[in-house]
Amino acid sequence: MGEPTAQEAADLPAAIMPAVAPVLPSFVRVLRVRKDTHDTWTIWLERPDGYPDHRAGQFNMLYAPGVGEVPISIASSARESRTRIAHTIRRVGAVTRRLTSLRRGETIGLRGPYGSAWPVAESQGADVVVVAGGLGLAPLRPAIVELLARRKRYGALALLYGARTPADLLYTAELGKWRSVLDFQLLVTVDRADRSWHGHIGVVTTLIPAVTFDPQNTVALVCGPEIMMRFAVRDLLDRGVPARRIYVSLERNLQCAVGFCGHCQLGPKFICADGPVFAFDEIAPYFSVREL
Amino acid sequence: MAGTVYVLPKERFQELLDRLKADGYQVVGPVLRDGAIVYDDLHSVDQIPRGWVDQQEPGRYQLVHDRSQRWFTFTPGPLSLKRFLFPPSLSLFRVRRNGDGVQLQVTMPEPPRYAFVGVRACDLAAVAVQDRVYIDRQGLFSDGYYAAARRKALFIAVECQSYAATCFCSSMGTGPEVNHTADVVLLELEDRFVAQPRSERGAAVLTPLALEQATDEELQRAKHYVRQAAADMERQVDLTDIRDLLLRNLENPRWDQVATRCIACANCTMVCPTCFCFSFQEVTDLTGNEAERRRVVDSCFNPEFSYAFGVEVRQSVASRYRQWLTHKFATWYDQFGVSGCVGCGRCITWCPAGIDVTEELSAIRASDGSRKEQL
Structure with a gap:
């Protein structure tokens, strides 16, 4: 395996660089690839020069030359490593097929970090309830890492995680570790189980009544399929968590990532630049309108 | 001077x-x-x-x-x-x-x-x-x-x-x-x-x-x-409260009505002097060793425009027309502090179905508060 050629930045005419810069990727090496489930991989990429510490909940645009570019949430915390960035990717289309076929040492385009973040530092002193559905655990993982790293600064901490089947569960080794963390309520459920499963069965929202928290003093972080978030938000509101303290991460067609190409609009919001993480009260009027 | x-x-x-x-x-x-x-x-x-x-x-x-x-x-x-x-x-x-x-x-x-x-x-x-x-x-x-x-x-x-x-x-x-x-x-x-x-x-x-x-x-x-x-000039738009008027009428049945005429051809967005939405295009050579990335015009009327999580978010023509009109006359104010429409009338002339934005806005105003029946 030959050494990758560095991006030839010297070739770029200085006047044109800023012109393209908003959508110009850096090219970085794949440092590690891990298969998580039958359709999902985590890849660790080298951190580009000049890349700022990202915040939990932000995303990168990953670019496979000749195939295309997709937004992928960042699955690692800047606390964990200053040299590598993890992305958990489900194989669903042409670009993610390419991204999940990468080998260690190959080169891929990356630009970021983009978007708003989970209010991790802002939630100190509060109870924090994290609700993750499916791949929604990936953008929440860095938040959980950061919450646990400063465990004493928070009140009750809970992670409610649901997947379709036991085989779809992500980060199973890490879930095992988290299970042994004292004072951390970890509840896992699957929609459909097989004989090997001895845990809870049902959608993730069915776990909400089982956790202990003080609704008035709780921050909820919610990410998953939109239908799951709808029900999770409803149930959290019913428990008495204020709308402004329920955070959701929305997904739309993100292409430019800088609030410009227009694809990701939800009412007045550009999901890529104003979001993807929103306090629910900011988007409540638009979230419930079909096909908006 | x-x-x-x-x-x-x-x-x-x-x-x-x-x-x-x-x-x-x-x-x-x-x-x-x-x-x-x-x-x-x-x-x-x-x-x-x-x-x-x-x-x-x-x-x-x-x-x-x-x-x-x-x-x-x-x-x-x-x-x-x-x-x-x-x-x-x-x-x-x-x-x-x-x-x-x-x-x-x-x-x-x-x-x-x-x-x-x-x-x-x-x-x-x-x-x-x-x-x-x-x-x-x-x-x-x-x-x-x-x-x-x-x-x-x-x-x-x-x-x-x-x-x-x-x-x-x-x-x-x-x-x-x-x-x-x-x-x-x-x-x-x-x-x-x-x-x-x-x-x-x-x-x-x-x-x-x-x-x-x-x-x-x-x-x-x-x-x-x-x-x-x-x-x-006779044609006009009543701009009174226009942003809030449109945003409180997202479920107005008029969107379905206009969708019976709109063919989602995207002409209005192409001739509009302010519509800015674009996509990226990846052009590869035959060997696959070289790729060019281009920026190309796109339109919120194209079905794949809103493609996310495996579906087109705006499947109906009504929802796409609503996106275009509410962006131009309502959410544009939130995003850029001005209206997205300059009154050139191109979208009216070049609509093959002859849909008239000024008439649509009047119709929404006339039926302010109507809601289509929810399933």
Whole structure:
């Protein structure tokens, strides 16, 4: 395996660089690839020069030359490593097929970090309830890492995680570790189980009544399929968590990532630049309108 | 500078064009092509479609020749300045595979130095809107191509003294008087133009021509025709509370009604001088070793525009029309502090179904608060 050629930045005419810069990727090496489930991989990429510490909940645009570019949430915390960035990717289309076929040492385009973040530092002193559905655990993982790293600064901490089947569960080794963390309520459920499963069965929202928290003093972080978030938000509101303290991460067609190409609009919001993480009260009027 | 107004005799107009060319500008102005008046390279005054009048109605555009000696009796055709300042297809960069690494080459071209001649108030108002979209957005970014093209461009406007049936700039506050962007504003009289420099750059273009000063009578007479056009323009949009009106009517049954006529062809977004949505296009060579990334125009009427999590979020035509209209007249204010519509009327003329935004907005206002039945 030959050494990758560095991006030839010297070739770029200085006047044109800023012109393209908003959508110009850096090219970085794949440092590690891990298969998580039958359709999902985590890849660790080298951190580009000049890349700022990202915040939990932000995303990168990953670019496979000749195939295309997709937004992928960042699955690692800047606390964990200053040299590598993890992305958990489900194989669903042409670009993610390419991204999940990468080998260690190959080169891929990356630009970021983009978007708003989970209010991790802002939630100190509060109870924090994290609700993750499916791949929604990936953008929440860095938040959980950061919450646990400063465990004493928070009140009750809970992670409610649901997947379709036991085989779809992500980060199973890490879930095992988290299970042994004292004072951390970890509840896992699957929609459909097989004989090997001895845990809870049902959608993730069915776990909400089982956790202990003080609704008035709780921050909820919610990410998953939109239908799951709808029900999770409803149930959290019913428990008495204020709308402004329920955070959701929305997904739309993100292409430019800088609030410009227009694809990701939800009412007045550009999901890529104003979001993807929103306090629910900011988007409540638009979230419930079909096909908006 | 603001005070001095000149006379440009029509027989000296060619001198102005030659002057611009000599100064290194690529001159663009209205010319007749394929049965419509469009902006294109303008070398000679003979290309200006003198005496042609456009008849525009919902879904209809026709040119007829009138007998007057006026030069600019037409109103804007399908093309706006968007095509020049924000090209519909633009190369960004090229990537060549090299073992396990890549070589990157930036391919975005340097924009020409344009002089836009004979452009109208609505198109210049649209440029002012685009400036907010493309330049220094909330500190996020600037679109380099647009910013460079815009910085270099010279705008020589003509104020409209007539209007098409589809025009509604006066109710949008964008025309026919030119309030934005122009370096020189021209007002037409029988055998001459009254020329008002509006910027240093505009004054610099006029100075070498050593023009005589216009009289106040000439200026007032020329202005009179413009004011008359403004006063006579019948089509209008009631902007009262327009943002909130639309956002509280997202479930109005009118969206379904208009969707029975809308064919989602995207013409309205293509001719709109402010619509900015774009996609990326990946162009590969046969070996697969080289890829070019381009920026290409897109439209919220295309079904795949909203494709996310494996589905098209806006599946119905009603939802796509609603996105377009509410973006233009409501959420644009949230995003950019101004309306996204400049009242040029192009979307009305070039809609093959003859859908009229002004009528749709009136219909929403008339049925304010109606909700379609929820399943």
